[in-house]
Amino acid sequence: MYNKKQNAKPQEISFERVKGYMIWMIERYGDYSEKTLLQKANLLFKDDTQYNEAALNYLIERDIINDSRYAQRLTESLSERNIGVNKIKEKLYVKGFSAQIINDCVATLNTSESDYFEKALILKIRKFGDEPIEDIKLKQKAMRHLISKGFSYTIANKAVSYSPDEY
Structure with a gap:
């Protein structure tokens, strides 16, 4: 039913093959970090990893990977x-x-604490409404949510207790 190659021998691992694979990965899927690309090459060419570092260094020297x-x-x-x-x-x-x-x-980010406060406030309003939270359990839940989104404790606390009437 399927034309299977009976005597297909595995391709020989060479510098050009590893380099071609890395370039194909970048062209196909976009940028990769050095660490991730090396891990993928080590996974595919696990039988002979001697060319992986050299191919990665070749791409770094030519500024393909930065x-x-x-x-x-x-x-x-x-x-x-x-x-x-x-x-x-x-x-x-x-x-x-x-x-x-x-x-x-x-x-290098051009964002201030007030920008992060606004982002935290948007998330708080979206999930918990625009009124300040008085219930302790709900307040803790809102704080955990904002902190899990990467905001500091002070910004999360300001956003949770923010009242539009105060400002």
């Missing part, structure tokens, strides 16, 4: 969403960026 550029673009994209600084840092860490790159990218 962690700081990718992290900066990702940081800007994440800052437009209604999440706080801590959540942005977490998402960058999960992508495999170093702490130095993460701190540099977060430092």
Whole structure:
């Protein structure tokens, strides 16, 4: 029924094949961090990983892979969403960026504490209404929700107890 290759021998692993795979991944799916791309190459070419580092270094030298550029673009994209600084840092860490790159990218954000307060307030109003929360259990739930979205405790507390009549 299916034409199966009976005597198909596995392809030989070479520098060009590994490099081609990495370039194909970037072209097909977009940017990757160095760590993630190396993990994917090590997974596919687990029988012989001697070319993986060399192919990665080749792409880094030619600026095809640039962690700081990718992290900066990702940081800007994440800052437009209604999440706080801590959540942005977490998402960058999960992508495999170093702490130095993460701190540099977060430092370049042009957002102030009032911007994060507004984002936290939008989330609070969307989920819990626009009145200040008086019930302790509901207040704790709202605080946990905002803190899980990456906002600091002080900003979350201000948003939860915010009353439009006071300001």
